[in-house]
Amino acid sequence: MQTYETEVTARSANKVLYFKVACAEVHLARIQQVPPSLHLIVRRCASSIWSPVLARLTFVALEQMASESAADAAPVSEPFSAGTQLQLMVDGKPTHYLIKKPFLPFTKSAVVLAQPVSSPEDGTTDSDASLVVVKIFDPRVLDDRTAAKTKHPWSLAAEQQAAQDRAVEDFEWDDSVLYEDEPDPSDAEGLALRAAQWEQNFYALTMQCFDTERSAYEHLQELQGTAMPRLLGVGRWDVAPTARAIQPPTLIFEYVQGTSLREVDPELLNPTLCASLVAAVDRFAILGVCHTDLNEGNILFSPPEPPQRAVVIDFGCATVRDEDFTEEEWSQTVQFEADSTWIRKILEKRGIAVSA
Numbered sequence: 001m002q003t004y005e006t007e008v009t010a011r012s013a014n015k016v017l018y019f020k021v022a023c024a025e026v027h028l029a030r031i032q033q034v035p036p037s038l039h040l041i042v043r044r045c046a047s048s049i050w051s052p053v054l055a056r057l058t059f060v061a062l063e064q065m066a067s068e069s070a071a072d073a074a075p076v077s078e079p080f081s082a083g084t085q086l087q088l089m090v091d092g093k094p095t096h097y098l099i100k101k102p103f104l105p106f107t108k109s110a111v112v113l114a115q116p117v118s119s120p121e122d123g124t125t126d127s128d129a130s131l132v133v134v135k136i137f138d139p140r141v142l143d144d145r146t147a148a149k150t151k152h153p154w155s156l157a158a159e160q161q162a163a164q165d166r167a168v169e170d171f172e173w174d175d176s177v178l179y180e181d182e183p184d185p186s187d188a189e190g191l192a193l194r195a196a197q198w199e200q201n202f203y204a205l206t207m208q209c210f211d212t213e214r215s216a217y218e219h220l221q222e223l224q225g226t227a228m229p230r231l232l233g234v235g236r237w238d239v240a241p242t243a244r245a246i247q248p249p250t251l252i253f254e255y256v257q258g259t260s261l262r263e264v265d266p267e268l269l270n271p272t273l274c275a276s277l278v279a280a281v282d283r284f285a286i287l288g289v290c291h292t293d294l295n296e297g298n299i300l301f302s303p304p305e306p307p308q309r310a311v312v313i314d315f316g317c318a319t320v321r322d323e324d325f326t327e328e329e330w331s332q333t334v335q336f337e338a339d340s341t342w343i344r345k346i347l348e349k350r351g352i353a354v355s356a
Helices: 015-027 037-045 052-073 156-166 177-178 188-219 270-287 327-337 341-347
Strands: 087-090 093-102 110-119 134-138 232-237 249-254 299-302 309-312
Touching: 087 110, 087 134, 087 249, 156 188, 177 188, 188 232, 188 249, 270 309, 270 341, 327 341
Parallel strands: none
Antiparallel strands: 087 093, 087 232, 093 110, 110 134, 134 249, 232 249, 299 309
8 A cells, every 4th residue: 555655664653643544545545436525534533643443443444445446356366276286485495285275355465275285296285284374475466456546467577677676786665656657658668667666566565564474473472373373384485487586475374264253153252252352452562563454354263163262363464563662652553553442343343242
């Protein structure tokens, strides 16, 4: 998601808030079905740091609308279809997986259910090995390509040029070039340059999601295996250099077979289980993470009947505390993102009351 604002690294609550509003407004402008009047609603909702929940409700609604728009336009990429093999490099060793199914629609990464392959030559799976979830942070599937009015399809040539540019010493990506005048349709060189610039942008966004999710799991290690899936490995997709100019990073997770909060029968959820979920979310901020994208689809209950475990997934859009945050700044960020309030609101929507 892009914005004309460049001071996005500011850490004060007001600047973080302004950045979120600017993002939402620009995203609104990219969705033709949304009336322009909503721009004013967004700014009014987020006009005060003391109304984080209302601002968060609006922002999440906009993200959902953008995701739905992208899902309608973006077909699954063939390399991630069910039945295909996926070769990864994990800890310097080649590892093969057979994709059982992709989790559609893809948004910030390609997410697939997979099983380790014992014989890559004939695709024989290891019957004793557990299923895993593999997230491939591939810019090619990024939903930002199709969320805008103007689509930006992937091309190998653009990806190759972007990779060559990053290889230059002291390279720094500045997305302000994307808001310069568009090249003339007859300017082939200018069009190729602009395509490479967009590819650079999508690469930067995707790597940011990867870094964020990996860092979030490192901060929340004590919750892995209970309120979160276990992170089993970090690697990269060993795709042929003739097909791609990059080898996208990957994260391998424990597969939690369950039902999302959106689909689960509330009658099956006991108060103790829901209280443990809320307690885990409350702990996120203490451990230096704001999820920022809690919704009914990112909360799983396992096994489906009767659920014994509540799990939060998808930390690619999280805010992770680093050394640049002061105590006051982090407190303001936590207050704005309002994960603790948001999880209670989500449960209340399903008729599940949890004490504050």
